[in-house]
Amino acid sequence: MKTERIWQADTQQRVFRELVEAFSRPGTVHDLTDWLAGSPAQRAVLASLMDGETTLADPHARLGAADWSLLQARRGTTESARYVVADGRRAPGFQPVLGTLESPESGATLLIEVAAVGSGPLALELAGPGIDGLGIDGRRELRLDGLHPDWLLRRADWSAGFPLGVDMLLTDATRIVALPRTTRVTITENPLT
Amino acid sequence: MSYVAIKGGGHAIAGAAAVTEYLRTEEGLGNPAAEPLAIDTILHQLRHLVDRVVSEGGVYHPQFAALAIKQSLGDTLEAAFALRAWRSTRPRLSATPPLDTSRMRLIRRISSAFKDIPGGQMLGPTPDYALRLLRLELMDESPEAFRAVARDWLESCPEAQLPDSFPKVLDALRAEGLLPPLGAARDETPFDITREPLVFPVPRSAALSTLARAETGSLLAIAYSNMRGYGDVHPTVAELRVGYLPVLLPHPVTGELTEAGEVLMTECEVVAMYAADEAGGKPMFTVGYGVCFGHNEVKAISMAILDRALQKGMQDGPENPSEDPEFVLLHVDGVDSMGFASHYKMPHYVTFQSDLDRLRTTQQKSGEPA
Amino acid sequence: MVTERNNWIRALTAHPVPDLHALAERLAAGCEVRLSRLPQAGLGLLQLADGAFHEAYYLGEFPLSTCSLELTLADGRRAEGGAQVMADDAALARSLAILDAVLAARLPGWETVSGQVQSGAALRDEEDSRRCAMLAATRVDFALLGNAGEDDDED
Numbered sequence A: 001m002k003t004e005r006i007w008q009a010d011t012q013q014r015v016f017r018e019l020v021e022a023f024s025r026p027g028t029v030h031d032l033t034d035w036l037a038g039s040p041a042q043r044a045v046l047a048s049l050m051d052g053e054t055t056l057a058d059p060h061a062r063l064g065a066a067d068w069s070l071l072q073a074r075r076g077t078t079e080s081a082r083y084v085v086a087d088g089r090r091a092p093g094f095q096p097v098l099g100t101l102e103s104p105e106s107g108a109t110l111l112i113e114v115a116a117v118g119s120g121p122l123a124l125e126l127a128g129p130g131i132d133g134l135g136i137d138g139r140r141e142l143r144l145d146g147l148h149p150d151w152l153l154r155r156a157d158w159s160a161g162f163p164l165g166v167d168m169l170l171t172d173a174t175r176i177v178a179l180p181r182t183t184r185v186t187i188t189e190n191p192l193t
Numbered sequence B: 001m002s003y004v005a006i007k008g009g010g011h012a013i014a015g016a017a018a019v020t021e022y023l024r025t026e027e028g029l030g031n032p033a034a035e036p037l038a039i040d041t042i043l044h045q046l047r048h049l050v051d052r053v054v055s056e057g058g059v060y061h062p063q064f065a066a067l068a069i070k071q072s073l074g075d076t077l078e079a080a081f082a083l084r085a086w087r088s089t090r091p092r093l094s095a096t097p098p099l100d101t102s103r104m105r106l107i108r109r110i111s112s113a114f115k116d117i118p119g120g121q122m123l124g125p126t127p128d129y130a131l132r133l134l135r136l137e138l139m140d141e142s143p144e145a146f147r148a149v150a151r152d153w154l155e156s157c158p159e160a161q162l163p164d165s166f167p168k169v170l171d172a173l174r175a176e177g178l179l180p181p182l183g184a185a186r187d188e189t190p191f192d193i194t195r196e197p198l199v200f201p202v203p204r205s206a207a208l209s210t211l212a213r214a215e216t217g218s219l220l221a222i223a224y225s226n227m228r229g230y231g232d233v234h235p236t237v238a239e240l241r242v243g244y245l246p247v248l249l250p251h252p253v254t255g256e257l258t259e260a261g262e263v264l265m266t267e268c269e270v271v272a273m274y275a276a277d278e279a280g281g282k283p284m285f286t287v288g289y290g291v292c293f294g295h296n297e298v299k300a301i302s303m304a305i306l307d308r309a310l311q312k313g314m315q316d317g318p319e320n321p322s323e324d325p326e327f328v329l330l331h332v333d334g335v336d337s338m339g340f341a342s343h344y345k346m347p348h349y350v351t352f353q354s355d356l357d358r359l360r361t362t363q364q365k366s367g368e369p370a
Numbered sequence C: 001m002v003t004e005r006n007n008w009i010r011a012l013t014a015h016p017v018p019d020l021h022a023l024a025e026r027l028a029a030g031c032e033v034r035l036s037r038l039p040q041a042g043l044g045l046l047q048l049a050d051g052a053f054h055e056a057y058y059l060g061e062f063p064l065s066t067c068s069l070e071l072t073l074a075d076g077r078r079a080e081g082g083a084q085v086m087a088d089d090a091a092l093a094r095s096l097a098i099l100d101a102v103l104a105a106r107l108p109g110w111e112t113v114s115g116q117v118q119s120g121a122a123l124r125d126e127e128d129s130r131r132c133a134m135l136a137a138t139r140v141d142f143a144l145l146g147n148a149g150e151d152d153d154e155d
Helices: A009-024 A041-049 A065-071 A150-158 B010-028 B039-045 B047-057 B062-071 B076-087 B136-140 B143-156 B169-175 B204-212 B216-227 B297-316 B325-329 B334-343 B349-367 C005-012 C017-028 C090-105 C110-137
Strands: A055-057 A083-087 A109-113 A116-127 A140-145 A167-171 A175-179 A184-189 B092-095 B105-110 B236-250 B257-276 B283-293 C032-049 C056-072 C078-085
Touching: A009 A041, A009 A167, A009 A175, A041 A065, A041 A083, A041 A109, A041 A167, A041 A175, A065 C032, A116 A175, A150 A184, B039 B047, B039 B062, B047 B062, B047 B076, B047 B216, B047 B283, B062 B076, B076 B334, B092 C056, B105 C110, B169 B236, B169 B257, B204 B283, B204 B297, B204 B325, B204 C056, B216 B297, B236 B297, B236 C032, B257 B297, B257 C005, B257 C056, B257 C078, B283 B297, B283 C056, B297 B325, C005 C078, C005 C090, C005 C110, C017 C090, C017 C110, C032 C078, C032 C090, C056 C090, C078 C090, C090 C110
Parallel strands: A055 A083, A083 A109, A109 A167, B092 C032
Antiparallel strands: A116 A140, A116 A184, A167 A175, B105 B236, B236 B257, B257 B283, C032 C056, C056 C078
């Protein structure tokens, strides 16, 4: 029976562990190659996080009917879904759920696929919980390739009303990095300027 | 409230578990014929005990309920707790569409409102008419005699010809205009008590779910208070059914409702004192509904009385505790209530030390000269 | 009497689980199996309509295992199968889904599955008739009271 490795419980537990680490130390890059067996990292993250009680929006039509059937997530709109899966090379073009003051955690988690995580022409300087006091001078640098510039502009809007906001998980084929809403981002090198 | 860290108690706690297991297996000391309780034995010979735990655990898994009874040495509250703990580890996959209980494969069906009901009255397995005398012959029941009983009964029972369907008594009363008509079909999703806390006022579906997995004794006591006069229900059992309900889900490929399994359940519908409706229309009987997993009639009857009492309390304001949704629904869950009672046994040393200090200070001050 | 597809689960689960696994493994050996819904063991919510007002409510939960898959034979023939069974056993759902696919599309070995469905249905019929016997043996025949005075037990 052919089943992708990402559907197996031990793989999903490992991926989940890496997600916990990534969100605890924003800006640190985690390589999932050992557990992917060829599946893209974004797909492995979806396999680990989705179930019949989560809502997922797919504005860039990245998932086929067979994927939805395997993930079992409930299809939602970008305005209401707890998770959004997206192509980072395209502009966001949507307004995600930001949460409420009573339940800020109900803000969406955006799963964004880019060309490269940890290398590339876009350099970001990160600060905030999980970063301050660590790294060089209490800051962490993150390099990316293939993230449409609108994402960081919109992120600033979405997280302006902290604790409301969204949390981002960027992935390339094998690596993940988290930018929760608590992380302050400064662009230090921008390929467009 | 603070609890002192359990340091130095680890050895005693491990010892307590071992001592409990020792008591559970003490029968085996010097007795080569001692056998551990088989799960099947508990399932079959203590079926009402299993049904109580299934119902209070809130998940239909009779085998695990039997296991919970075995490991808790027969403590129903602990057993229900263990079953609830198990269910909390399982993912929610789906919900059935609203199923129709007239599809029950009956083993018992009675009415105390009417003698003749369509389909007839069948007592089924009930101790209702038994003399409550101890059956001393069961003190020393031989395996041969035990095995002969079921075998003989099967051989002696005649081929049965029964009606195909057993229409609900309430439907006949409703057709005659004696019951409130059914409201327009609402598309509301029922309240899921496993996902949302009760924040009052709650819809009736929340009350029904809460009562269905409530602790039997708690329901009985509050319902009894209503029956004895702290209430106004005066019920008659229109119908009591016990049977196996097919659990239907749409087939993943064809979409047709397919039987995934069956659950044993008890369902009780009571008809209570009639009342004129709010708009000053025809007076009608009022109705109460009780239901639970397993064969547990006292629970279903109690629940039906409380359903009726809570309806009245919601409409007219509660005049008795049994009519007050907050009083009833917050105090009938066995795991909640037993958990709170049991927590008093946990170390409260720090809290109590401050109580001691406060009392001594107060006593000192009151002893001082004026 | 032919058992309809929506009663196959009831019929097949009358047999011991290891027998169902063995049969499914044997029949799927020559096929490519593609899972469309992963075998999962979890819980279902039992939704009923109450007898008083036909309002929907949840009675409680039950163990539920599900699986959907597609079998493809070497000659290209395909069959979709699915199973939802009241059990805490994802592997059982998978085996039942395979048997569902084989029987529905009459793939090689379907006659054996059909036989298991018929014999399982017969076992269920026996269970049903035992329950009917309990009802018949305890049926109250009010005619026997004749015209004797009514015995009305009031509180």
